[in-house]
Amino acid sequence: MMRGNSTLAKAPRKAKTSAPAAQANSETEDFALRSLQQELEKQKRFAASDEQMLHFYEQMLLIRRFEERAGQLYGLGLIGGFCHLYIGQEAVAIGLQSALDNDRDSVITGYRDHGHMLAYGIDPKVIMAELTGRQAGISKGKGGSMHMFSTEHKFYGGHGIVGAQVALGGGLALAHQYNEDGGLCLAYFGDGAANQGQVYETMNMASLWNLPIVFVVENNQYAMGTAVKRSSAETEFYRRGTAFRIPGMDVNGMDVLEVRQAAEIAFKHVRDGNGPVLMECNTYRYRGHSMSDPAKYRTREEVQDYRDHKDPIEAIKKLLIEQGKSEDELKTIDKDIRKIVSEAADFAENSPEPDPAELYTDVLVEEY
Ligand SMILES: Cc1ncc(C[n+]2csc(CCOP(=O)(O)OP(=O)(O)O)c2C)c(N)n1
Numbered sequence: 185m186m187r188g189n190s191t192l193a194k195a196p197r198k199a200k201t202s203a204p205a206a207q208a209n210s211e212t213e214d215f216a217l218r219s220l221q222q223e224l225e226k227q228k229r230f231a232a233s234d235e236q237m238l239h240f241y242e243q244m245l246l247i248r249r250f251e252e253r254a255g256q257l258y259g260l261g262l263i264g265g266f267c268h269l270y271i272g273q274e275a276v277a278i279g280l281q282s283a284l285d286n287d288r289d290s291v292i293t294g295y296r297d298h299g300h301m302l303a304y305g306i307d308p309k310v311i312m313a314e315l316t317g318r319q320a321g322i323s324k325g326k327g328g329s330m331h332m333f334s335t336e337h338k339f340y341g342g343h344g345i346v347g348a349q350v351a352l353g354g355g356l357a358l359a360h361q362y363n364e365d366g367g368l369c370l371a372y373f374g375d376g377a378a379n380q381g382q383v384y385e386t387m388n389m390a391s392l393w394n395l396p397i398v399f400v401v402e403n404n405q406y407a408m409g410t411a412v413k414r415s416s417a418e419t420e421f422y423r424r425g426t427a428f429r430i431p432g433m434d435v436n437g438m439d440v441l442e443v444r445q446a447a448e449i450a451f452k453h454v455r456d457g458n459g460p461v462l463m464e465c466n467t468y469r470y471r472g473h474s475m476s477d478p479a480k481y482r483t484r485e486e487v488q489d490y491r492d493h494k495d496p497i498e499a500i501k502k503l504l505i506e507q508g509k510s511e512d513e514l515k516t517i518d519k520d521i522r523k524i525v526s527e528a529a530d531f532a533e534n535s536p537e538p539d540p541a542e543l544y545t546d547v548l549v550e551e552y
């Protein structure tokens with residue numbers, strides 16, 4: 185039974201009319217689909233206070249240092265299974281998640297998930313302990329890198345099946361609507377996942393039911409070793425919602441201020457009851473697809489160019505210096521963050537593994 189006055193279906197659309205009127209109508213509708221992008225074009229960057237700017241810097245640096253350390257622990261054999269690093273993409277998770285209401289909103293993503301958890305303010309110790317498969321890990325050491333999960337934080341994974349999280353995100357958004365909790369779901373997926381059929385089935389239903397969901401394509405230019413141009417007929421992913429009347433936004437995912445500004449616009453649109461938004465954040469992963477990727481499908485120069493000229497952390501560091509922060513102050517922040525990450529790594533190395541009996545718990549849901 186439906187609760188309250190929440191209604192799944194949108195008001196019926198006007199029947200199609202013939203020639204000139206139809207043309208005018210479709211122009212108006214096209215305008216509506218582009219309206220969020222146009223709003224972003226008016227002011228591309230979020231007007232952050234000094235304090236917010238510093239916070240963005242600290243959070244992105246935490247992800248970077250955490251991921252570097254995770255890479256080292258993997259090399260030492262302390263992390264088993266797969267491990268996909270988020271280095272280079274930090275501005276996406278921080279820009280978006282800093283605009284969320286953590287008490288109401290939910291997040292779901294794929295397997296490249298450590299950064300999203302950190303951006304949610306989850307303790308680095310329990311994330312690192314999950315990576316090393318320890319009892320204290322956020323999934324009790326049984327999920328590992330790809331399967332981080334925390335209902336307490338409304339973080340619903342961490343999914344290894346490419347694209348699956350998008351359909352589940354549709355379900356989370358339906359729950360927000362059904363429970364009238366005012367929350368929205370932020371569902372991340374990659375450029376490769378964007379070619380999955382279930383993504384479009386979800387977009388269709390989400391638009392039809394006016395669900396509170398923001399679809400975010402983290403276009404890091406590659407799906408494993410396949411460049412976007414080799415796998416996608418339409419590489420402008422933000423346009424792919426048009427068929428479902430979902431407005432798209434094309435965002436520079438290397439600029440945390442632009443991502444945050446786009447988040448403000450998209451979240452308001454969704455919270456005002458206008459249904460889903462599709463946002464493409466153009467970004468780049470510096471490391472291989474996973475730790476076992478020799479990355480022979482791209483040149484070193486390409487990666488170096490991003491590191492040297494488009495790095496999201498360097499960009500905000502430059503702004504902070506222009507605002508009067510000293511190199512020394514920023515070095516102290518880096519030192520403090522390295523300390524947090526070292527403590528997380530020590531914790532992850534030294535805490536106990538799960539009891540063997542835990543192999544049989546949390547495997548199946550036995551009660552509904
Ligand atoms: C359904 C499914 N098909 C294939 C795979 C194998 N696979 C794992 S990651 C990946 C690439 C996905 O790339 P993208 O969506 O761009 O995300 P990124 O790794 O760049 O973050 C593939 C094909 C899988 N895990 N699940």
Ligand SMILES: [Mg+2]
Nearest residue numbers: 374375406407
């Ligand atoms: Mg990709």
